[in-house]
Amino acid sequence: MPNSPEISISRRGVLAGSAASAVIAATTAGAAQRAAPATLAPLPAPAPQPMPVSLTVNGKVQRLSLDPRTTLLDALREHLHLTGTKKGCDHGQCGACTVMVEGVRINSCLSLAVMHEGDTITTIEGLGTPDKLHPMQAAFVKHDGYQCGYCTPGQICSAVAVLDEIKRGVPSHVSVSLTDHPQATNIEMRERMSGNICRCGAYSNIAEAMAEIAGENA
Amino acid sequence: MKFDTPAGTNPIDRMKVVGKPLDRIDGPAKTTGMAPYAYEHHREAPNAAYGYIVGAAIAKGRISSMNVADAKAAPGVLAVVTASEAGKLGKGKYNTAKLLGGPEIDHYHQAIAVVVAETFEQARAAAGLVRVSYARATGRFDLEEALKTAPLASGSQDTPPKPDRVGDFEQAFAAAPVKLDARYTTPDHSHAMMEPFASIAAWEGDRLNVWTSNQMIDWGRTDLATTLGMPKEKIRFMSPYVGGGFGGKLFLRTDAVMAALGAKAAGRPVKVAMSRPFLMNNTTHRPATRQRIRIGANRDGKITAIAHESGSGDLPNGRPETAVTQTRLLYAGANRLTSLRLAVLDLPEGNSMRAPGEAPGMMALEVAMDEMAETLGLDPVEFRIRNDTQVDPAKPERRFSQRNLVRCLREGADRFGWTRRNAQPAQVSDGRWLVGMGVAAAFRNHVSLPSGARVRLGQDGIVTVETDMTDIGTGSYTIIAQTAAEMMGLPIERVVVKLGDSSFPVSSGSGGQFGAGSSTSGVYAACVKLRDAVAQRLGYSSADAVFDGGKVRSGNRSTDLAEAARAGELVVEDTMEWGDLDKTYQQSTFGAHFVEVGVDRFTGMIRIRRMLAVAEAGRILNPKSARSQMIGAMTMGVGGALMEELAVDKRFGFFVNHDLAGYEVPVHADIPHQEVIFLEEVDPTVSPMKAKGIGELGLCGVGAAVANAVYNATGVRVRDYPVTLDKHLDRLPAVA
Numbered sequence: 001m002p003n004s005p006e007i008s009i010s011r012r013g014v015l016a017g018s019a020a021s022a023v024i025a026a027t028t029a030g031a032a033q034r035a036a037p038a039t040l041a042p043l044p045a046p047a048p049q050p051m052p053v054s055l056t057v058n059g060k061v062q063r064l065s066l067d068p069r070t071t072l073l074d075a076l077r078e079h080l081h082l083t084g085t086k087k088g089c090d091h092g093q094c095g096a097c098t099v100m101v102e103g104v105r106i107n108s109c110l111s112l113a114v115m116h117e118g119d120t121i122t123t124i125e126g127l128g129t130p131d132k133l134h135p136m137q138a139a140f141v142k143h144d145g146y147q148c149g150y151c152t153p154g155q156i157c158s159a160v161a162v163l164d165e166i167k168r169g170v171p172s173h174v175s176v177s178l179t180d181h182p183q184a185t186n187i188e189m190r191e192r193m194s195g196n197i198c199r200c201g202a203y204s205n206i207a208e209a210m211a212e213i214a215g216e217n218a
Numbered sequence: 219m220k221f222d223t224p225a226g227t228n229p230i231d232r233m234k235v236v237g238k239p240l241d242r243i244d245g246p247a248k249t250t251g252m253a254p255y256a257y258e259h260h261r262e263a264p265n266a267a268y269g270y271i272v273g274a275a276i277a278k279g280r281i282s283s284m285n286v287a288d289a290k291a292a293p294g295v296l297a298v299v300t301a302s303e304a305g306k307l308g309k310g311k312y313n314t315a316k317l318l319g320g321p322e323i324d325h326y327h328q329a330i331a332v333v334v335a336e337t338f339e340q341a342r343a344a345a346g347l348v349r350v351s352y353a354r355a356t357g358r359f360d361l362e363e364a365l366k367t368a369p370l371a372s373g374s375q376d377t378p379p380k381p382d383r384v385g386d387f388e389q390a391f392a393a394a395p396v397k398l399d400a401r402y403t404t405p406d407h408s409h410a411m412m413e414p415f416a417s418i419a420a421w422e423g424d425r426l427n428v429w430t431s432n433q434m435i436d437w438g439r440t441d442l443a444t445t446l447g448m449p450k451e452k453i454r455f456m457s458p459y460v461g462g463g464f465g466g467k468l469f470l471r472t473d474a475v476m477a478a479l480g481a482k483a484a485g486r487p488v489k490v491a492m493s494r495p496f497l498m499n500n501t502t503h504r505p506a507t508r509q510r511i512r513i514g515a516n517r518d519g520k521i522t523a524i525a526h527e528s529g530s531g532d533l534p535n536g537r538p539e540t541a542v543t544q545t546r547l548l549y550a551g552a553n554r555l556t557s558l559r560l561a562v563l564d565l566p567e568g569n570s571m572r573a574p575g576e577a578p579g580m581m582a583l584e585v586a587m588d589e590m591a592e593t594l595g596l597d598p599v600e601f602r603i604r605n606d607t608q609v610d611p612a613k614p615e616r617r618f619s620q621r622n623l624v625r626c627l628r629e630g631a632d633r634f635g636w637t638r639r640n641a642q643p644a645q646v647s648d649g650r651w652l653v654g655m656g657v658a659a660a661f662r663n664h665v666s667l668p669s670g671a672r673v674r675l676g677q678d679g680i681v682t683v684e685t686d687m688t689d690i691g692t693g694s695y696t697i698i699a700q701t702a703a704e705m706m707g708l709p710i711e712r713v714v715v716k717l718g719d720s721s722f723p724v725s726s727g728s729g730g731q732f733g734a735g736s737s738t739s740g741v742y743a744a745c746v747k748l749r750d751a752v753a754q755r756l757g758y759s760s761a762d763a764v765f766d767g768g769k770v771r772s773g774n775r776s777t778d779l780a781e782a783a784r785a786g787e788l789v790v791e792d793t794m795e796w797g798d799l800d801k802t803y804q805q806s807t808f809g810a811h812f813v814e815v816g817v818d819r820f821t822g823m824i825r826i827r828r829m830l831a832v833a834e835a836g837r838i839l840n841p842k843s844a845r846s847q848m849i850g851a852m853t854m855g856v857g858g859a860l861m862e863e864l865a866v867d868k869r870f871g872f873f874v875n876h877d878l879a880g881y882e883v884p885v886h887a888d889i890p891h892q893e894v895i896f897l898e899e900v901d902p903t904v905s906p907m908k909a910k911g912i913g914e915l916g917l918c919g920v921g922a923a924v925a926n927a928v929y930n931a932t933g934v935r936v937r938d939y940p941v942t943l944d945k946h947l948d949r950l951p952a953v954a
Contacts (some may be wrong), residue, residue, distance in 0.1 A: 004852025033424045046340075047293035069339040078338060083258035084251015084462070088412045089494040096412055123251070130246035141245035149248030150412040150461025156249060186281030186891075191873035193886040197878060199412050200691045201463050202846060203889040 222797025310441025394514025413461020458480025731911025
């Protein structure tokens with residue numbers, strides 16, 4: 001199959017179409033395999049129609065009309081200009097885009113904005129401001145839990161959410177028991193934070209910042 | 219100002235602000251998401267359209283045809299620019315491959331088009347409609363194979379490509395009673411900084427504003443002007459915040475070029491970010507190496523002969539990975555040989571990544587030293603101490619300006635509990651874990667580059683520093699503020715620092731661990747001028763004016779500093795230039811890495827248990843941010859030791875694992891608490907700041923310390939990085 005020119009050409013069309021609509025892409029692939037038309041141009045994807053969506057972001061109701069392909073991440077960054085939430089990979093591999101939806105952290109790059117109708121979203125801008133830092137933000141500054149700063153908003157949103165997960169008794173891969181209440185130990189926090197990559201390597205300092213806040217909350 | 223004699227006492231020596239572990243001044247902005255990175259200038263470039271780059275799907279050959287009609291007709295598309303639309307483009311001085319390919323293709327994922335549309339989603343979808351036919355040519359993708367016929371190379375343009383020799387290595391090695399001859403390999407590495415390459419370009423007539431993510435503002439601006447064929451004075455190039463670089467952002471990359479071309483074609487500002495799966499093959503990487511090390515020693519552990527040969531590959535007219543540099547200077551020994559070979563490969567461009575040369579070179583050399591120590595029956599700390607040198611081994615009249623490697627090793631061994639290490643490998647266990655300790659020296663040369671700054675004293679008494687220096691996470695904002703505060707006798711709160719803008723004086727930029735020492739020296743020079751201007755305004759003699767506590771004193775007179783600017787802002791500018799003290803003295807930084815690992819006796823899985831580094835790098839300007847540089851480098855070293863490897867597809871010529879899921883870097887769970895100790899010292903031969911860089915020192919040797927610890931735990935020596943469990947699993951000690 002990789003050697004078949006017909007398929008490889010039509011696959012381009014499939015890939016292009018798949019961004020717009022999985023249903024159309026599947027139809028295109030089926031048609032291509034049946035007819036194997038080497039010269040057939042890909043079916044033009046219909047222009048996606050904007051969809052309305054209403055989000056509550058950092059306490060403020062935001063009504064948007066969005067291309068349905070828009071991720072929650074791009075809705076925040078490009079449409080609401082809340083650029084504190086970062087795009088590091090756009091594939092759920094780095095954690096820089098971490099925000100809290102209804103109090104639970106998610107990778108906002110892996111979620112379409114229109115899936116969040118009516119949701120309450122907290123971003124880094126909603127935690128604190130330079131003049132009034134959230135305790136976790138202040139702990140990151142104190143312990144130098146960042147360097148270039150690009151993964152930092154995601155780290156902080158994750159850190160806040162992780163301590164809440166532990167408080168709520170949500171177990172992790174390293175929890176000794178699934179039923180006992182997990183504790184905010186170094187290894188427990190490091191395990192839960194492992195979806196947030198910091199290439200500058202501030203991990204040791206982030207762990208100290210989190211330990212300070214976990215201790216205060218304990 | 220020119221620095222050509224060792225520094226005497228100066229205002230920095232007061233250490234009221236410099237040398238203090240202050241929180242970074244950019245911390246509140248970074249932790250609240252308020253620091254604007256390259257793609258985030260909505261206010262400065264409103265209504266920007268979105269560019270999406272199309273990359274070549276072959277590694278070498280030609281584009282035979284390109285159909286962009288469907289892309290152009292797709293919803294929202296404003297423009298599609300390919301090499302034929304772009305016309306003739308230049309190639310930047312620091313670029314090996316062209317930044318817009320076609321019809322010739324030089325490497326996989328070389329940019330061949332940019333599609334500009336109203337929205338990101340439209341641009342991405344339309345980019346998928348560009349159809350390209352290629353005539354694929356045979357490429358060279360196998361380093362092992364290509365090195366068989368590769369010529370010798372030189373690490374710098376000033377020296378001819380030949381082996382570097384001292385004494386007679388071959389004879390001394392043949393005569394040595396104890397010998398090691400071993401080969402090591404390091405794979406291609408990706409910088410994998412968290413912020414993808416991104417730029418916004420906005421034309422104002424024939425002037426171009428570019429917000430980008432770049433470590434070296436003046437290099438980037440100059441190369442963009444060369445590429446676009448326009449005067450550099452017409453380009454304003456800005457990187458106030460850089461989301462990590464590690465050498466990957468030393469150079470102009472295609473995001474800036476595509477944004478500029480796209481903006482011209484679309485007639486409005488255009489923003490372009492590289493997608494993560496695209497950037498690893500499109501941009502540069504640290505080249506793989508094949509290294510051979512031979513060491514000959516007497517039975518008392520004195521090295522008599524040492525040879526280090528390394529081969530790497532790059533595109534035509536590329537550069538070798540200078541993995542043998544440290545071996546010329548790190549240990550004593552009368553007979554020495556180092557050489558480099560460079561093969562031509564058609565893989566993506568190889569170039570600098572954090573501690574180029576030393577990072578992979580030390581990964582090999584410091585394992586070789588561990589192996590040699592074991593053969594000699596010597597403790598590896600002691601073996602290194604016995605071969606310390608206080609002079610350049612090739613030029614004994616040339617001393618190191620400072621060299622306390624022995625103290626780093628001794629203090630580290632003491633702190634780490636090194637005496638508890640069992641010299642016999644595979645003897646210590648802790649439950650299911652085999653436990654081992656490893657050590658390695660750290661070494662990296664100090665470099666200074668010319669660096670300029672402008673300082674202003676405002677009527678409000680605030681001192682503002684402007685320089686095109688960048689802060690790539692290194693702490694430049696803070697140490698520059700500390701420098702200006704110390705020089706002008708102010709608390710750090712009274713200093714404002716503006717960085718990363720080509721409208722400011724040209725600085726050293728960030729790279730090669732030259733940034734901290736060079737850029738603060740440039741600020742020092744400008745502040746000396748400002749002090750003179752202040753003294754003159756106040757009618758003081760600048761020779762005896764004391765700047766302290768927001769006041770200027772001379773004899774029994776004292777005036778508020780702000781008073782000097784009452785009649786109008788004072789603005790001065792200067793550049794620090796460098797004499798030849800670096801020729802008189804060998805200026806280097808040193809350290810020692812200690813690592814303890816656990817290896818699961820059943821699965822072979824390796825976990826880091828403890829890490830300690832002791833470092834000496836002259837004056838430490840801010841122990842808090844300096845420590846972060848060290849632990850960050852130690853973390854990257856763990857990556858290089860245990861997991862990082864770009865997998866080469868030798869058939870089609872590209873890096874297969876080109877995203878952050880496939881290219882593994884350390885995560886929180888991999889890194890325990892890390893300890894760092896700085897030796898207290900100053901080096902007056904390097905600059906008035908008496909400070910050297912540490913950003914790369916921390917990476918040099920740490921990978922070997924990890925590998926040596928794994929060996930101590932298992933008794934299985936792995937010489938091919940990364941040390942992954944599959945490479946030792948079948949040879950681990952038998953389980954009961």
